[in-house]
Amino acid sequence: MTTTVQQIVYARHPERWHALAEVLGFVAPYPPEADWAEFDRGGVLAVHREIDGHADGTVDLHLLVDDLDAVQQALAGRDVTRTALEGVGDMLLVRFASGLGISVSAGARATAGPIAVQPILFQEDVAEARGVLEALGLRPDIVADRGGWAELHAAGGGSVGVHEASEPAVGLGFLADGDLDALAARLRDAGFEASVVDEAYARTVRIAEPDVWINGVQTDLYGYHREA
Incomplete structure (x- = not known):
């Protein structure tokens, strides 16, 4: 099964996101519009x-x-509703026990690049979220030894992080493989306020406006292990 991760961000100023996508190397498969645009690299960023x-x-x-x-x-056996959306066609709505939902539709495509979308699922039940994502074709990679984090990758591009949390939500995220200092400099040259900070798990590029975190690929596996 081929699956591609699509991260959809809702924006008051979509053109700012279009500019950010271009700086990050994402490519629009068709001309962006103010109400909806898609950009491919590692997975799909939709605005x-x-x-x-x-x-x-x-x-x-x-x-x-x-x-x-x-x-x-x-x-089968999970909370799944099949519906249809104009312009998309048939779509599945999948709900976790927490009430949080994600959507699925046909149209997987091959995407790749050193910067990828990585939306974060904040869920109390990490194992449940993992089970759903694995049924959807994603494969676990880095997992916390104590079970509070799991990173799953899609063959068609992009990944999803699952983070243990009491309040269910979907958070914005990106994953970058490469020189984060050079990436931050490129962002600043393009007019974005960007800095690099050291987190416990990896280095991260933080952009002030829009509010974006781009995590570097995790190399320190203390307290974590690979399942791939």
């Missing part, structure tokens, strides 16, 4: 103008798969 119920900075996790019927069968 949706903010709407009622989806304020500026809100994030949705959507997965593109090559066989929606097979995915629905793989999710």
